[in-house]
Amino acid sequence: QVQLVESGGGLVQAGGSLRLSCAASGSIFSINAMGWYRQAPGKQRELVAAITSGGSTNYADSVKGRFTISRDNAKNTVYLQMNSLKPEDTAVYYCNADVYNIRVGSKDYWGQGTQVTVSS
Numbered sequence: 001q002v003q004l005v006e007s008g009g010g011l012v013q014a015g016g017s018l019r020l021s022c023a024a025s026g027s028i029f030s031i032n033a034m035g036w037y038r039q040a041p042g043k044q045r046e047l048v049a050a051i052t053s054g055g056s057t058n059y060a061d062s063v064k065g066r067f068t069i070s071r072d073n074a075k076n077t078v079y080l081q082m083n084s085l086k087p088e089d090t091a092v093y094y095c096n097a098d099v100y101n102i103r104v105g106s107k108d109y110w111g112q113g114t115q116v117t118v119s120s
Contacts (some may be wrong), residue, residue: 009114022095038091065095
């Protein structure tokens, strides 16, 4: 079993910054891609940013230049630095990891979500 534990959400004023963290633990042989998704009320969950084990990244157009994803492979942890936050960034942010386990193979796991609220 694998657990993803997120932290770092909260309430911030427009223009402010937050840093999200997500640590994976459990039966992990290796982790391929890790990413952050978000879901605002009444909207579908969408990809915010993703990073491969080799460090290649991709971002949603709406966050390019403001958000930075990074990871520490030794700690099985992914981060999302969010700067210049806007009210439209308000959502529940979910961590995702594509985890390889020798017994199970590759499987997607999700964190429990952390609320980010940006006030205008």
